[in-house]
Amino acid sequence: MSKKVIRDLRVIGNERIGGSFFMLTLQSEDALPVIMPAQFAEVKINNSVGTFLRRPISIHDVDYDKQTIQLLVKIAGDGTATLAHLREGDLLNVVFPLGNTFALPLSGRVLLVGGGVGVAPLLFTARYMQRFGFRPDILLGYRSKSNILRKEVYEKFGNVFYSTDDGSFGEKGTVMQHSIFNSENFPYTEILACGPEPMMRALAKWALEHKVECEVSLENKMACGIGACLCCVQNTKDGHKCVCTEGPVFNVKQLLW
Amino acid sequence: MSKKVIRDLRVIGNERIGGSFFMLTLQSEDALPVIMPAQFAEVKINNSVGTFLRRPISIHDVDYDKQTIQLLVKIAGDGTATLAHLREGDLLNVVFPLGNTFALPLSGRVLLVGGGVGVAPLLFTARYMQRFGFRPDILLGYRSKSNILRKEVYEKFGNVFYSTDDGSFGEKGTVMQHSIFNSENFPYTEILACGPEPMMRALAKWALEHKVECEVSLENKMACGIGACLCCVQNTKDGHKCVCTEGPVFNVKQLLW
Amino acid sequence: MVNLNVDINGLKLKNPVLTASGTFGFGLEYADFVDLERLGGFIVKGTTLNPREGNPYPRMAETASGMLNAVGLQNKGVDYFCKENYPQLKDLKTNVLVNVSGSCIEDYVETARRIGELPNIPAIELNISCPNVKEGGMAFGTDPKSAGEVVAAVRKAYGKHLMVKLSPNVTNIVSIAKAVEDAGADSVSLVNTFLGMAIDVRTRRPKLSTITGGMSGPAIKPIAVRMVWQVAHNVKIPVCGLGGIVTAEDAIEFLLAGASCIQVGTANFLYPDATVRVLDGIELYCEKYGVKDISELIGGMKQ
Amino acid sequence: MVNLNVDINGLKLKNPVLTASGTFGFGLEYADFVDLERLGGFIVKGTTLNPREGNPYPRMAETASGMLNAVGLQNKGVDYFCKENYPQLKDLKTNVLVNVSGSCIEDYVETARRIGELPNIPAIELNISCPNVKEGGMAFGTDPKSAGEVVAAVRKAYGKHLMVKLSPNVTNIVSIAKAVEDAGADSVSLVNTFLGMAIDVRTRRPKLSTITGGMSGPAIKPIAVRMVWQVAHNVKIPVCGLGGIVTAEDAIEFLLAGASCIQVGTANFLYPDATVRVLDGIELYCEKYGVKDISELIGGMKQ
Numbered sequence A, B: 001m002s003k004k005v006i007r008d009l010r011v012i013g014n015e016r017i018g019g020s021f022f023m024l025t026l027q028s029e030d031a032l033p034v035i036m037p038a039q040f041a042e043v044k045i046n047n048s049v050g051t052f053l054r055r056p057i058s059i060h061d062v063d064y065d066k067q068t069i070q071l072l073v074k075i076a077g078d079g080t081a082t083l084a085h086l087r088e089g090d091l092l093n094v095v096f097p098l099g100n101t102f103a104l105p106l107s108g109r110v111l112l113v114g115g116g117v118g119v120a121p122l123l124f125t126a127r128y129m130q131r132f133g134f135r136p137d138i139l140l141g142y143r144s145k146s147n148i149l150r151k152e153v154y155e156k157f158g159n160v161f162y163s164t165d166d167g168s169f170g171e172k173g174t175v176m177q178h179s180i181f182n183s184e185n186f187p188y189t190e191i192l193a194c195g196p197e198p199m200m201r202a203l204a205k206w207a208l209e210h211k212v213e214c215e216v217s218l219e220n221k222m223a224c225g226i227g228a229c230l231c232c233v234q235n236t237k238d239g240h241k242c243v244c245t246e247g248p249v250f251n252v253k254q255l256l257w
Numbered sequence C, D: 001m002v003n004l005n006v007d008i009n010g011l012k013l014k015n016p017v018l019t020a021s022g023t024f025g026f027g028l029e030y031a032d033f034v035d036l037e038r039l040g041g042f043i044v045k046g047t048t049l050n051p052r053e054g055n056p057y058p059r060m061a062e063t064a065s066g067m068l069n070a071v072g073l074q075n076k077g078v079d080y081f082c083k084e085n086y087p088q089l090k091d092l093k094t095n096v097l098v099n100v101s102g103s104c105i106e107d108y109v110e111t112a113r114r115i116g117e118l119p120n121i122p123a124i125e126l127n128i129s130c131p132n133v134k135e136g137g138m139a140f141g142t143d144p145k146s147a148g149e150v151v152a153a154v155r156k157a158y159g160k161h162l163m164v165k166l167s168p169n170v171t172n173i174v175s176i177a178k179a180v181e182d183a184g185a186d187s188v189s190l191v192n193t194f195l196g197m198a199i200d201v202r203t204r205r206p207k208l209s210t211i212t213g214g215m216s217g218p219a220i221k222p223i224a225v226r227m228v229w230q231v232a233h234n235v236k237i238p239v240c241g242l243g244g245i246v247t248a249e250d251a252i253e254f255l256l257a258g259a260s261c262i263q264v265g266t267a268n269f270l271y272p273d274a275t276v277r278v279l280d281g282i283e284l285y286c287e288k289y290g291v292k293d294i295s296e297l298i299g300g301m302k303q
């Protein structure tokens, strides 16, 4: 893994993108370290009285030339709400890049599966694959058509399929009810997924049953983000593993779900 | 004393006025309560992690028609620095008006004496006197010409004399070295003062020696601002008195200085 | 409609929201901000047999999410309370409790006895946990034996509801609570302040005139909730929980841990209308989560 | 140039900044952010005789200006430390201390003995104050007698610098410190975490799998400073102060209260470079206030 840095990044964009989502664009004065798909940042939120610890946020996109990273954030509480109020020119102290990356080859027939804010790390994953000449299929699950985030950008990097709970766009139902998982043959050799835990548990179960390689990115509560505190552990077949350093990506075969 | 209120006031102006001073103009949706000279407000500072309690700030000016109050603030630490960053449209939760007012008649030959940020309550005092047809003389002490705050406004309400430590404007020296206090006869029947403690102690000593009535406004540390916690006490001839309710104004004869 | 009534071992409250002694004056200081009669009750400033000037200034220092105080029980004495404060409070349609402090058992007993003669004071809160006085105070509350002794003595002289306020500055809060229960307390309240200190690094002087003082505010809440949980599961008398309550959620946390009622303290300084904010918030929470009776929440933590 | 060297009863530190066990991993986790050799030293994660899986998830909850943890001494055991971690640490030009924990006296003794065989570990910190394990841990640290017993036993088996880490969850911290001093400790460090808990009001479940956990962070600083001040004035051995240190000013507060060195704990999570921020800030403070030697600050509070 590349060197981790702690840096004050400058906010050069903070865009509301529907519902409780917004996208922060942060610029670094110095060259960015190498960032891998599914890695995350730990963000210090200074002016929220209720926010003591840093907040882990996936790295949604990276532009090495402009020296920017983007974070796609959903307002979940005080900390993220405070981030939503950042203005251009403000500084944000960020520790990054943190965590592992997908261990499965990003080169075969890959299906990326995301739900809700879990779509965040998949954009950079798809962009990363493109750099090496690969084009994943992408299945994104949303509550409703109006929740769909950054449709065109994902579509640049792969074929995108949608499921919505209310059927207002793509297929109706959860991602697991999508025809991809319910037709005769499943054309992918690996599934990489990020989303709400119930979705990932269902996916893990399906993948194990159908003997398809599957990795999921988890979101346990973190204090340090760098493997020092042992707070973020996930119970696995090999005992407690730190989600911040031995994850966030785990092969579902490892998990005790 | 009039009824105290807790209100979200809207910031309609936040002006830097030299050095570390700024002036907040706050508007109330409802009519203002009656406010008396030397009363203060307790301001809740929400987005400063280091600021737990409210901050007491004198009411610098009042406009009942526009339903605005003004606060003249000096950056002293985290709390006041955070206030300096408020922008138009922001809300500020304020408890006001608090404290007593001058007990001496505001009708005789009154000298107002202020030093540094202690000039804040004197503006409204002078405006209040004008309403009843009186015009005080005002002696303001500053470090240097460049520190002088809102010169023209004070001059609307009285003759203003200046002392500066470096002699760059008015007389050179502290207010106590000003010729007003050092000539044959002292033409005022009462002195009302606010400023740094050493200045007020010197003034109190002078007034007691010269048998001139003198009241000073104190700035003890406060937790509640409404007489409930007994933290802000000043030791007086009658024992501990709360600066927030039995003050901030004290007759120097009361004090054990 | 949510039923917010609670019965604290005979002391009937229209809702579980009280105020913490020393943070609410004599109630009237807050009358511009709070309809006092909406509260379950309020507990007035610590009262001693004789008047006390308290400690010298400075008495207060801000800390991370909290504050230190060293007021030192400044008050005008029990007789002044009976003559001057009581008449202003006695007709309020809420429970007014007096926080009774002392530096020896005799003082506690005599103060309690005199308060006991006031018909409209239904209960006292016996403060055996004040860290800000040289003699007595916290010393009584940090040892089960002496805690039991002072409570037993007061019990004999005071016939109404006797709530005893515990100090958190102890190894084993349960042993103190049990001693106090055995000595005849009707309920316990916890926690009082934690003994702390702060130094101004510029002047190298302590920030309080007394060097150490009592810490309160949200900073202490997790420890207070833990102690309430321990005590509530180990004594039979009701527990009144406090320490860092600012919001309704904070209050509910104490109820879930086992408190039958709560006190709002330092939060009154942050928001003079904190008590009604908490009360309204509890009602809203109950409506949102389908709680019909506040008793469903008391001790309702799932494990 | 400021002289920052301190001599902790024979343990020589190039400056008073250490790190708190359990918050700094094995140091190497922080190597991207901190030049480890600049530190006075660091104290690695709590190590036990046998490997421990620790407590189930969730192990962490945020609180006002602090956090609760219930890690429960997850570690791979002393032999793993000696074989795998020690070789990576032994050549660092700073003091690497091992925090030794146990659930019975024999375990403490044997773990200390094995660490004692590592030539480049100049000291251990004996953790008799962990609130997150069922047996042992804090139980040893809350009673002077058992604290003395475990220290005396380890003292016999361990010849190098023996620092003993005290629990703040006690009525009388001085009595514990004295017992530990009498039993042969070379220094004491305080404080470990405060026992606390938090409940999620939406789910009504405890936020930690173990219900209660250890509270750390700025919230506890005033209590920690008070305890350090009390202990430093009542024992002869040096005191290492910690609890809520984030800035240089916080560290200096502990020094003024009587600590000879300090530990940065939870702050490492807020700023992975917190230790060097504190160190640089101490140097700046000394220059600004004309302090030539850090020893001028130690116990330097004016009264």
Ligand SMILES: Cc1cc2nc3c(=O)[nH]c(=O)nc-3n(C[C@H](O)[C@H](O)[C@H](O)COP(=O)(O)OP(=O)(O)OC[C@H]3O[C@@H](n4cnc5c(N)ncnc54)[C@H](O)[C@@H]3O)c2cc1C
Residues within 6 Å of the ligand: A040, A051, A054, A055, A056, A057, A058, A059, A071, A072, A073, A074, A075, A076, A077, A078, A079, A080, A081, A117, A120, A121, A218, A219, A220, A221, A222, A223, A248
């Ligand atoms: C590796 C990782 C990557 C993530 N990526 C993203 C992302 O790209 N975009 C995004 O919007 N969110 C992401 N999250 C979730 C994000 O960290 C939480 O939503 C955020 O911490 C909530 O903070 P808050 O102060 O707004 O809310 P809080 O008031 O703290 O909590 C609101 C809710 O979020 C949960 N939560 C609080 N702290 C954490 C934490 N440290 N880790 C996980 N959950 C927490 C709480 O249990 C609660 O349910 C990620 C989390 C992890 C662990």
Ligand SMILES: Cc1cc2nc3c(=O)[nH]c(=O)nc-3n(C[C@H](O)[C@H](O)[C@H](O)COP(=O)(O)OP(=O)(O)OC[C@H]3O[C@@H](n4cnc5c(N)ncnc54)[C@H](O)[C@@H]3O)c2cc1C
Residues within 6 Å of the ligand: B040, B051, B054, B055, B056, B057, B058, B059, B071, B072, B073, B074, B075, B076, B077, B078, B079, B080, B081, B117, B120, B121, B218, B219, B220, B221, B222, B223, B248
């Ligand atoms: C009745 C009264 C009226 C005041 N009027 C004004 C005014 O009109 N304009 C103005 O700029 N300032 C005024 N002050 C002073 C103002 O309250 C402090 O400057 C402010 O509280 C500092 O807060 P901070 O967070 O910026 O600084 P902090 O970091 O809290 O402290 C910086 C310095 O201010 C002192 N201080 C901190 N809190 C208080 C407090 N509650 N009371 C007094 N001093 C404190 C500290 O000891 C320290 O020296 C008044 C104070 C009082 C008591």
Ligand SMILES: Cc1cc2nc3c(=O)[nH]c(=O)nc-3n(C[C@H](O)[C@H](O)[C@H](O)COP(=O)(O)O)c2cc1C
Residues within 6 Å of the ligand: B229, B230, B231, C020, C021, C022, C023, C045, C046, C047, C069, C071, C073, C099, C127, C130, C165, C191, C192, C193, C215, C216, C217, C218, C220, C242, C243, C244, C245, C263, C264, C265, C266, C267
């Ligand atoms: C300024 C102040 C004065 C206090 N005075 C008393 C008192 O007289 N008697 C008492 O029993 N407790 C007193 N306390 C303690 C509070 O009643 C309460 O136990 C403590 O503050 C913890 O609750 P909180 O965190 O909600 O404030 C006082 C607290 C403060 C902050």
Ligand SMILES: Cc1cc2nc3c(=O)[nH]c(=O)nc-3n(C[C@H](O)[C@H](O)[C@H](O)COP(=O)(O)O)c2cc1C
Residues within 6 Å of the ligand: A229, A230, A231, D020, D021, D022, D023, D045, D046, D047, D069, D071, D073, D099, D127, D130, D165, D191, D192, D193, D215, D216, D217, D218, D220, D242, D243, D244, D245, D263, D264, D265, D266, D267
């Ligand atoms: C996540 C975490 C793990 C800890 N593990 C240990 C430990 O293994 N051994 C120990 O003695 N103290 C442990 N502690 C306590 C710290 O070393 C320190 O005493 C405490 O956190 C107070 O200091 P702080 O407020 O600076 O963090 C741990 C603290 C935290 C937050």
Ligand code: FES
Residues within 6 Å of the ligand: A221, A222, A223, A224, A225, A226, A227, A228, A229, A230, A231, A232, A233, A242, A243, A244, A245
């Ligand atoms: S968050 Fe600290 S080890 Fe993962």
Ligand code: FES
Residues within 6 Å of the ligand: B221, B222, B223, B224, B225, B226, B227, B228, B229, B230, B231, B232, B233, B242, B243, B244, B245
């Ligand atoms: S600040 Fe509370 S009594 Fe004055």
